[in-house]
Amino acid sequence: MSRFHTAALFGKRDSAAVIEALALLREHLLRRGVNVLVDADLSGAAALAASCVDIATIRQRAAVAIVVGGDGTLLSAARKLGAADVPLVGINQGRLGFMTDIARADMLGALDRLLAGEFTPDARMRLDVRVMRGGVEVFRTLALNEVVVGKGDLGRMIELEVRVDGEFLYVLRADGMIVATPSGSTAYALSANGPILQPTVPGIALVPLCAHGLTYRPITITDRSVVELRLIPSYDGRVHCDGQNFFDAKAGDSVLLTRSQHPLTLLHPPGYSYFAMLREKLHWSATPHR
Numbered sequence: 001m002s003r004f005h006t007a008a009l010f011g012k013r014d015s016a017a018v019i020e021a022l023a024l025l026r027e028h029l030l031r032r033g034v035n036v037l038v039d040a041d042l043s044g045a046a047a048l049a050a051s052c053v054d055i056a057t058i059r060q061r062a063a064v065a066i067v068v069g070g071d072g073t074l075l076s077a078a079r080k081l082g083a084a085d086v087p088l089v090g091i092n093q094g095r096l097g098f099m100t101d102i103a104r105a106d107m108l109g110a111l112d113r114l115l116a117g118e119f120t121p122d123a124r125m126r127l128d129v130r131v132m133r134g135g136v137e138v139f140r141t142l143a144l145n146e147v148v149v150g151k152g153d154l155g156r157m158i159e160l161e162v163r164v165d166g167e168f169l170y171v172l173r174a175d176g177m178i179v180a181t182p183s184g185s186t187a188y189a190l191s192a193n194g195p196i197l198q199p200t201v202p203g204i205a206l207v208p209l210c211a212h213g214l215t216y217r218p219i220t221i222t223d224r225s226v227v228e229l230r231l232i233p234s235y236d237g238r239v240h241c242d243g244q245n246f247f248d249a250k251a252g253d254s255v256l257l258t259r260s261q262h263p264l265t266l267l268h269p270p271g272y273s274y275f276a277m278l279r280e281k282l283h284w285s286a287t288p289h290r
Contacts, residue, residue, distance in 0.1 A: 004115055006035040008062035008086070009051075010077040011093075012069050013042050018093055021068045021104060023047035025091075028108055032115060037062055039080070059084035064267070066091065066111070071099050071187070075242045078144050078264050087121065087265035089114060096281050098186045102269060110269045119267040124183045124199055125223060126260040129241055133253050142260055143241040145184030149229045149255050150176030150209065152238035152248065157212055159232040164225050171232065174211040179204060179227055179257050186278075188243070194218045198274060204259075227257040 007029055011018040019042070026036050026048060036051045043052040058065070059081060067074045068091045077088060090100030091107045102110045113119070129147050131139035151158045160177055162169040180189035182197035185205055190196065194207035195218055202223040208216045221227070231237050233251040240246045249255065278284065 004064045008037045008058045008065040010039045010067045018068050019045045055080050062086050079244050083262040087267050089267045118270050122266040123263045128258050128260040130256045139247040145187045145242045146180040148240040158235040158237050161230040163228040175209040178207040223259045229255040
């Protein structure tokens, strides 16, 4: 018998195609004796309403979470689950889908293999994000992909004092700084010429955004490091986490970033290859020379 006795479903509520796929998944799971819990944000869909519950119930009862959509939808589900130890399965109905790696056309067969125990677990590190103001914590959250400390909506640069494990690195004058996990290295950091990190690499990437200087380069540090980004007066800024939520920071605030004790587990179908995924998504040559 599958250990996934209860499954939670997540997806975008304003997409008819996603709602259709979720309804199909719900019926498929119920026929196989799996309890189904649906994110309450989808309660407006008649085909799903009967199974909708609040997120606290999902955190407590779900053995697996199935997400239909793109990477943004998966990030949203991860944010809702918080520190709960619920693994995620991603069914791609978005664009690139670096983490939602099951094709929509294959989802029922992949789901049956999952229920039969045929999957590969993939633990992804997250960042613990804290904003300190005068020695007092004023904001805290988790980030799976990246944290961006930037200028907010204003059309000017900010200045950040950057420290790693308490040691001064530099003062950065730029649009901001991306602090990315290996998962996030193929997201916003990639567009800023940051390095791609294999998910098992124990590192954190610091990627400056449009630095006012030619020598500020991305750097990868150990995942055991404590990163501190202090907004130098009189520059306010904004802290973005996974593009999902943000906090307006004030001049003098410090953003502290460390590896979270609560990783997120992704479940991949048999035969999953990270490098094959990169070749497909980034349109690299897929034919090796013999």
